[in-house]
């Protein structure tokens with residue numbers, strides 16, 4: 001007899017604070033698309049998270065819509081997955097308040113992202129920046145997600161989400177599924193092209209340090225040609241060769257090649273050739289995204305229909321979880 005096992009659930013999110021980088025794509029988004037058949041997927045543009053740093057309202061609105069279209073261009077299929085804008089599903093914020101009462105001040109103080117952002121934005125260390133990981137836990141737990149596909153930088157936030165879930169379940173009985181991070185083996189932390197000891201980030205002041213996934217091929221080539229490497233000129237993956245290791249990881253993801261294969265392809269050749277080939281491979285990997293985005297960005301009505309339907313689908317699940325939580329904690333439902 002064949003049993004139809006229910007699909008496991010996936011949730012992930014991304015901030016609409018600019019065009020996604022190659023790091024976002026390799027570390028997270030490319031995996032989101034590939035999980036849509038096997039899992040019940042929820043993917044959010046997390047605009048509530050974005051306002052922990054001051055945003056221009058018009059820019060935020062435009063970027064949220066552009067980023068939504070960009071997710072579809074990266075292969076998210078709104079017929080298969082709930083692709084939505086976080087603020088359209090108010091249950092996230094409602095659960096976040098409740099979970100904040102199950103989160104310790106000390107736990108939040110230990111979050112490295114809070115420490116980084118509060119030193120970077122020292123003029124605006126707001127409470128939202130501090131409680132950010134609680135909202136992220138709510139995003140995940142409200143769908144009872146089994147897996148959360150993210151880059152390595154989100155690991156600490158996921159551990160906290162699990163701790164909050166365990167604490168709540170211990171007090172009130174089995175309620176939340178304990179989520180597990182799904183961190184790719186290759187490319188979990190794509191590094192800056194100008195400082196390979198720092199993470200590639202779209203908020204970097206130096207635009208040569210990151211590749212945006214909509215950069216035209218000439219710009220991608222230029223950025224890779226300028227990428228920081230080292231003074232020995234041998235293409236091999238080895239401790240201390242941060243720049244080359246990063247480029248090898250990127251090239252490996254873009255071509256499907258292993259490190260030994262890459263090392264033999266470039267044996268006896270200099271870095272110039274390697275950087276050119278990496279640029280070409282990345283430009284080619286991102287070509288379908290660029291083309292699909294150009295097509296979709298004119299389809300405003302279609303995009304609106306997609307995010308409206310995505311929010312309805314997500315809200316139905318989120319609302320049911322919230323009601324269960326209200327009941328368990330003693331609210332009159």
Ligand code: TYM
Pocket residue numbers: 011012013014015016023024025026027028029046049135136139140148149150151152153154187188189190191199200201
């Ligand atoms: P955000 O918007 O900074 O990044 C989105 C995703 O991209 C990954 N990423 C990277 N991966 C590899 N190399 C890099 N250089 C790189 N830069 C970014 C991130 O790990 C992430 O997976 N807090 C989250 C958003 C969020 C979320 C959630 C994620 C809110 N709620 C619930 C998962 C589940 C963030 O700021 O991601």
